[in-house]
Amino acid sequence: MADVAWHLDSADVDGYDPCATLSWIVFSIEGGTASSPSQIALFHRGEYLGPATERAYGFWPDVVRIGDGEIEVTYTWPRPDESNAEASGRSVVRFAWQDGEVHRTGDLPPS
Helix, strand or coil: CCCCCEEEEEEECCCCCCCCCCEEEEEEECCCCCCCEEEEEEEECCEEEEECCCCCEECCCEEEEEECCEEEEEEEECCCCCCHHHCCEEEEEEEEEECCEEEEEECCCCC
8 A cells, every 4th residue: 555645635524523532534545446445534632643443444434423532433345255346244343532542442344
């Protein structure tokens, strides 16, 4: 991924709130397709914390706010013998601001 740039102009900034305990922006890669990697950037009261996960996962994640300091992310991925168009795998992960840092619960997509 080192030779691929994140597409900043098409970033989804709807989840960003500089006043929220935890907020997010989702980025995809330039020239990507529906199954191309995307990454979620996390913020605490407008301060950038880093990516939600070390690895960028394919497909656009579904991110919803659970509360001021908690979000839920649903990742999509293809199960064995499925094409990207048939991808039916789902992983639900929660990110919560607790004790001055982000805590993750749930299972990430398989590598």
